[in-house]
Amino acid sequence: MYQFPNEIFLSHSSLDHQFAAAIGAILRRHGIPIWFSEINILGAQQWHDEIGAALRRCDWLVVLLSPNSVESIWVKREVLFALNDRRYDERIVPVLHQPCDYDLLSWTLSSIQSVDFTHGFENGCRELLRVWGVGYIPVESGHLN
Numbered sequence: 158m159y160q161f162p163n164e165i166f167l168s169h170s171s172l173d174h175q176f177a178a179a180i181g182a183i184l185r186r187h188g189i190p191i192w193f194s195e196i197n198i199l200g201a202q203q204w205h206d207e208i209g210a211a212l213r214r215c216d217w218l219v220v221l222l223s224p225n226s227v228e229s230i231w232v233k234r235e236v237l238f239a240l241n242d243r244r245y246d247e248r249i250v251p252v253l254h255q256p257c258d259y260d261l262l263s264w265t266l267s268s269i270q271s272v273d274f275t276h277g278f279e280n281g282c283r284e285l286l287r288v289w290g291v292g293y294i295p296v297e298s299g300h301l302n
Contacts, residue, residue: 165191166215168235170225217248223255
């Protein structure tokens with residue numbers, strides 16, 4: 158089992174906002190702290206500075222993989238930052254949201270065990286939370302926190 162995260166950087170394409178927000182909500186609901194641009198970047202802030210500060214502070218990177226993210230220069234920069242920082246060694250979690258050629262982000266990503274959400278959201282949540290030894294608690298319909 159891996160070390161529990163102090164804070165996870167959630168890397169994603171803004172075009173995958175809905176999926177990223179759902180993953181962020183699941184992680185927070187299970188007590189896992191995350192840095193998520195939509196929540197953590199406030200108006201009038203220099204967003205690129207905030208992203209850099211968060212990458213230097215966080216100790217895990219979860220990258221949401223989709224055709225949108227492999228085309229995103231910002232996702233590529235975030236992944237490359239984590240791959241070049243020893244703090245992220247064995248602490249990068251590729252999450253397959255939609256089938257895509259994620260070698261476009263980095264040829265090394267295929268060597269890291271990914272979490273597959275293409276076979277259902279709940280199964281993907283179980284697999285993702287298992288990375289940190291956390292059991293998945295499903296949301297009862299109509300009872301979102």
